[in-house]
Amino acid sequence: xxxxxxxxxxxxxxxxxxxxxxxxxxxxxxxxxxxxxxxxxxxxxxxxxxxxxxxxxxxxxxxxxxxxxxxxxxxxxxxxxxxxxxxxxxxxxxxxxxxxxxxxxxxxxxxxxxxxxxxxxxxxxxxxxxxxxxxxxxxxxxxxxxxxxxxxxxxxxxxxxxxxxxxxxxxxxxxxxxxxxxxxxxxxxxxxxxxxxxxxxxxxxxxxxxxxxxxxxxxxxxxxxxxxxxxxxxxxxxxxxxxxxxxxxxxxxxxxxxxxxxxxxxxxxxxxxxxxxxxxxxxxxxxxxxxxxxxxxxxxxxxxxxxxxxxxxxxxxxxxxxxxxxx
Numbered sequence: 001x002x003x004x005x006x007x008x009x010x011x012x013x014x015x016x017x018x019x020x021x022x023x024x025x026x027x028x029x030x031x032x033x034x035x036x037x038x039x040x041x042x043x044x045x046x047x048x049x050x051x052x053x054x055x056x057x058x059x060x061x062x063x064x065x066x067x068x069x070x071x072x073x074x075x076x077x078x079x080x081x082x083x084x085x086x087x088x089x090x091x092x093x094x095x096x097x098x099x100x101x102x103x104x105x106x107x108x109x110x111x112x113x114x115x116x117x118x119x120x121x122x123x124x125x126x127x128x129x130x131x132x133x134x135x136x137x138x139x140x141x142x143x144x145x146x147x148x149x150x151x152x153x154x155x156x157x158x159x160x161x162x163x164x165x166x167x168x169x170x171x172x173x174x175x176x177x178x179x180x181x182x183x184x185x186x187x188x189x190x191x192x193x194x195x196x197x198x199x200x201x202x203x204x205x206x207x208x209x210x211x212x213x214x215x216x217x218x219x220x221x222x223x224x225x226x227x228x229x230x231x232x233x234x235x236x237x238x239x240x241x242x243x244x245x246x247x248x249x250x251x252x253x254x255x256x257x258x259x260x261x262x263x264x265x266x267x268x269x270x271x272x273x274x275x276x277x278x279x280x281x282x283x284x285x286x287x288x289x290x291x292x293x294x295x296x297x298x299x300x301x302x303x304x305x306x307x308x309x310x311x312x313x314x315x316x317x318x319x320x321x322x323x324x325x326x327x
Contacts (some may be wrong), residue, residue: 009151010274014297017325019201024292025173031150032063032187034174035229037062037270040189041145042156042170043049043137044291049082051312052132055171057156058141059099059189059227063270069094069273070268071241077247077263084266086118095268096141100171101191101225102133102156118197118225118264120193137223150189153305162195163215163224163299164254166206166244167309168192171302175290179283184232186287188246188294191225192302196254200324204254207318222249228267228291238284243267245288248293267291300325 004011014021015030027034039062044055055127061070072095074086086100089095101118141156150172157170174187198205207214226246243265251255257263281288303320310316 011301012290013304014153014325015302019325021297022289024175024177024290024293027176027185028078029185030147030174031172032174032189032227032229032312033147033150033172035174035187035231036211037144037231037269038187038229039147039173039314040150041141041143042151043133043141043144044136044155044159046154046309047134047157048310049312051113051159053309054132055156055159056138057101057132057139057189057191058138058145058239059101060142060145060269061098061229061268061270062094063272064096067272069096069271071095071236071239072266072268073111073163073236073241073243075244075247075265075267077250077257086266089266095266098145099169099227099266100138100141101189102225103157103160103196109238115154115212118191118223118266120157120191120225124294128277143218144149152301154307154309157191158193158302158306159189161306162317163192163194163303164196164198164217165214165216165305166320167215167306168299168302169306171298171300171305173301175294177290178189179232179279182232184230184286184287186290186294188228189227190259190289190295190298190302192299194224194250194255194257196256198303198320199252205324207321210321212318213316216316224255224263226250226295228262228294229270230267230287231270232279232287234269234279239267239269239316242287242291245291246295249292250299252292252296253299261311
């Protein structure tokens, strides 16, 4: 199988090559769905000949069916991006709907069940201005959401994403930690779309250094959305701090977080509001570390799972060559 013929279901992951990020164990799928009550679904629309490269990823917390809303927090790394519904989420300190990740010009925000929407500008791989997504595509992503392994790479809201000079997309990871006598799971899903120079296994990796053309806008003009979920009670303030660590972790893999970018971190808790929410600082620090490890690994897996695409104008967005992580 060559680099352009990647299996979209069972993508090679960083851990498949014997590598680890951090000291904590992963959940069974090593995705955000390891957090109990979190479902993920995708709708993907790709037609390279027609210049269509878009989609939507739905993150659906099932606990909202009973609780109606969940504690949530936001961290804005760089504000040159677009989103819908996050100011309401911040004002109320809670998440009351699924989270949808898509592309900026889409109609996803028109869906009545999806006021919290984050998006990337996918104009580089799909320079023809189109709005192919409909309410039906959003409904399909929501309906397909499940608690099994999350499909990674150039799918859903990551179909048109480019990151660190390579084709990218959706990445996800999880960590299981101990908070005193209580076990906890932290999960991350990243819509990886940012500029910078990839840092991988202690060295910088660039497309040019590999003899490939670089993908993505030449100037800082991209957005990355990091979504984190935890299954322990947290206040909105604590969740905002966890969301911040998710954005900070993008620097580990080489993201610039420049002023022309839009980098958003969202975090929510699936735990019942009836439990105490005053986490000890040491336990909060453990969640910070787990969140950063999840995001770093999620970005790498997004790059590894992506596939090379060719734009209608003949430009190529190359996937990260897999031999770079093989020992």
